[in-house]
Amino acid sequence: MTVATWLAIAVLGPGSLAVFAWFLHDVRRVLGPRRAGAARSGGPGDAA
Amino acid sequence: MVVAAYLAGMLAIGALVARRIGGFDDFFVAGGRMTTPLLVCTLVSTYYGLDVTFGSSETAYLEGMAAFFAYSAPFYLAYVATAIWVTPRLKKLPARSLPEAMGHFYGPPARLAAALASFVYSAPILSVVGMGLIGRVFFGWPVWIAAVIGAAIALVYTVLGGLLADALTDTVQFVAMCVSAAAAAAIALTTVGTPAAIGARLGGQVLAPLGALSPWEVLVFALVALTPLVEPVFYQRTFAAVSARQMVRALLLGVALWAAYDWCVVYLGLVGADLVAAGTLPASLDESAIILHVAARLLPAGLLGLFVAGCLASAMSTIDSYTLVAAGNLVYDGWQVVRRRSLPDRTLLRATRVCAGVTLAVALVLGLSFERLRDAWIFMSTVLLSTTLVPMLAALRLARRPPARAGQWGAIAGLAAALALFAAFQVFGQDVAGEGTTALVIGLDRPVRVEREAALLVTLPCSGLAFAAGWWRGRRREAGP
Numbered sequence: 296m297t298v299a300t301w302l303a304i305a306v307l308g309p310g311s312l313a314v315f316a317w318f319l320h321d322v323r324r325v326l327g328p329r330r331a332g333a334a335r336s337g338g339p340g341d342a343a
Numbered sequence: 344m345v346v347a348a349y350l351a352g353m354l355a356i357g358a359l360v361a362r363r364i365g366g367f368d369d370f371f372v373a374g375g376r377m378t379t380p381l382l383v384c385t386l387v388s389t390y391y392g393l394d395v396t397f398g399s400s401e402t403a404y405l406e407g408m409a410a411f412f413a414y415s416a417p418f419y420l421a422y423v424a425t426a427i428w429v430t431p432r433l434k435k436l437p438a439r440s441l442p443e444a445m446g447h448f449y450g451p452p453a454r455l456a457a458a459l460a461s462f463v464y465s466a467p468i469l470s471v472v473g474m475g476l477i478g479r480v481f482f483g484w485p486v487w488i489a490a491v492i493g494a495a496i497a498l499v500y501t502v503l504g505g506l507l508a509d510a511l512t513d514t515v516q517f518v519a520m521c522v523s524a525a526a527a528a529a530i531a532l533t534t535v536g537t538p539a540a541i542g543a544r545l546g547g548q549v550l551a552p553l554g555a556l557s558p559w560e561v562l563v564f565a566l567v568a569l570t571p572l573v574e575p576v577f578y579q580r581t582f583a584a585v586s587a588r589q590m591v592r593a594l595l596l597g598v599a600l601w602a603a604y605d606w607c608v609v610y611l612g613l614v615g616a617d618l619v620a621a622g623t624l625p626a627s628l629d630e631s632a633i634i635l636h637v638a639a640r641l642l643p644a645g646l647l648g649l650f651v652a653g654c655l656a657s658a659m660s661t662i663d664s665y666t667l668v669a670a671g672n673l674v675y676d677g678w679q680v681v682r683r684r685s686l687p688d689r690t691l692l693r694a695t696r697v698c699a700g701v702t703l704a705v706a707l708v709l710g711l712s713f714e715r716l717r718d719a720w721i722f723m724s725t726v727l728l729s730t731t732l733v734p735m736l737a738a739l740r741l742a743r744r745p746p747a748r749a750g751q752w753g754a755i756a757g758l759a760a761a762l763a764l765f766a767a768f769q770v771f772g773q774d775v776a777g778e779g780t781t782a783l784v785i786g787l788d789r790p791v792r793v794e795r796e797a798a799l800l801v802t803l804p805c806s807g808l809a810f811a812a813g814w815w816r817g818r819r820r821e822a823g824p
Contacts, residue, residue: 296538296550300610304525304532306603311521314596318380318514324585325376325507326363 349519349652350496353512353659357500360508367691370505371671372439372583377510382580382593384517385510385664387600389576391520392661393473394720396608396654400634403612404619407547408538409554410612413561415605417568419598425571426594432739433578434587440668441578442676445731448738449750451680456754458676460730460761461575464723465669466702467494470658472710477654480635487711493655494662494703501663502696506583509663516656521604523646523653528607530641531614538610541617549613559797566799570724573731575668611637662703670698718781721795722765729757729802733810746817749810757806764798 364370377385402410438444441461446454471490478489500508535541542550553561571577577594584590615633618624618640628636638650674694679686686694709719734750764783772781775794782794793801 296542297532299606300528300532300538303603303606303610304529306599307521307607308525308529310600310603311518311525314380314383314600315514315518318384321378321380324378325373325381327376 353500356512357503357508360504364505366688370692373507375583377583378585379589379592381510382584382590383596385513386593386597388513388517388520388660389664391604392470393658394469396657397473397631399605399608400612401631403609404615404630404633406554407549409556411605411609412552413556414564417565419602421568421571422594422598426591429572429739430581430590431587433581439582440671440676441575449747452751453754454676454680456758457731458672460726460758462669462672464727465575465665466706467662467665468706468710468719470661471706474658476632480632481651490707494707497659497662498700498703501667502699509667513660516660519656520653523650524604524607526646527638527650528610531611535614535617541613545616545620563797567724573735576664579668666699666702669702670695673698725798725802726761728799729761729806730754733806745814748817749814752813753806753810756809757802760802760805764802768795
């Protein structure tokens with residue numbers, strides 16, 4: 296259980312910082328121009 | 344100081360993103376721009392609010408490691424199932440929300456029922472009250488004042504920037520909640536002791552995976568853990584993802600982070616039990632805020648500020664996301680369907696922003712009036728699962744597409760059963776001494792006792808039976824003359 300606790304600390308600490316760094320590297324894709332057709336809309340009477 | 348800087352940063356992000364909002368698509372599904380790292384941050388921080396931080400540590404304090412193995416672990420299977428079985432098919436639908444996906448398969452009545460269930464589930468009652476608890480423990484404020492201040496800040500940046508502002512603020516909140524939990528666990532591990540040492544000191548069933556839970560209770564928790572399969576926030580983010588693959592990867596990475604967070608929070612609850620047993624913390628403290636008392640006892644001032652910011656982050660990331668979903672349920676899936684015509688984009692956008700405020704006001708009133716927060720959570724998840732689980736999974740996974748009538752009957756019967764049962768709990772329920780729950784006693788000769796936690800065992804079969812009856816009826820009509 297001690298090993299699991301240190302593992303959890305490693306995943307949460309350095310792991311979350313790594314995900315955040317990945318996000319910063321990727322942020323241009325998110326804030327860039329919108330992809331055509333990426334989000335679609337449906338209407339209110341949209342029964343199949 | 345740390346907390347003030349954090350709150351100012353959230354508002355600045357909302358103001359910056361507001362300039363990028365061109366229409367309802369940008370506001371509600373971030374224009375379909377979300378990639379894996381952003382999805383990981385927003386999924387992890389949104390789905391884990393103060394209900395998990397406080398609830399898991401409180402359960403660990405009272406019941407030991409069962410808080411992880413019996414309560415949290417079944418959810419990981421559901422996350423994986425959602426990633427593998429639900430997300431790829433969901434992403435192909437022309438929809439922006441869970442109710443709209445229901446409407447796509449089963450028509451407007453099913454969409455309206457799902458909108459109501461999703462609204463009940465998404466109103467951020469628990470996190471709003473949790474924010475009030477933080478204000479009381481750390482600043483000595485009345486619960487309602489801290490709740491109103493926190494909710495107002497989350498409302499401002501959500502109304503300004505929609506899902507994109509919400510997700511961008513979630514990235515900071517994700518780091519704050521993860522790092523603060525990791526730091527607190529690391530300090531506790533070196534100063535208080537390992538889980539094994541604490542287990543040896545406390546004795547009993549503290550480290551037993553299922554604690555003192557009966558198989559019946561384990562089954563109920565396993566059923567509740569199906570929630571991710573119809574989780575409105577997961578659905579919204581799937582529609583907002585660049586591709587299904589990005590969302591699947593985000594969910595699978597999220598499982599590791601959720602499990603690590605659960606483990607650390609449960610461990611901190613055990614530390615709380617140990618400190619109380621040793622007399623370091625008073626036995627009279629508020630059990631639901633045990634993790635805050637542990638942090639206040641063990642962490643130095645700077646790290647304590649980070650921990651409070653982490654708790655605030657955990658609450659605000661949940662409040663903003665669910666407020667947005669609930670407001671969309673009212674306008675996009677409710678008002679628009681009742682009026683039977685599509686609303687202009689500008690009207691949708693404006694009405695959703697107004698309804699975000701309405702949603703938070705409702706959540707504040709409900710949250711401050713619920714006696715036990717766990718009761719609110721059980722009610723919310725039972726309503727969502729009873730209404731949407733059977734129809735949605737059948738539509739997504741069965742080889743043969745169910746008729747519209749099946750989904751409509753299943754959704755409406757599940758919703759009606761859940762609302763009726765909880766109304767009965769409210770009117771006729773009897774408090775069960777020592778268990779902190781309410782039960783209904785049905786029948787005179789051989790009375791059966793139904794506890795509030797087991798409501799799903801009644802309402803989910805109602806939805807399933809109505810779905811089957813609707814399918815049979817729908818097929819008969821199709822085959823008729």
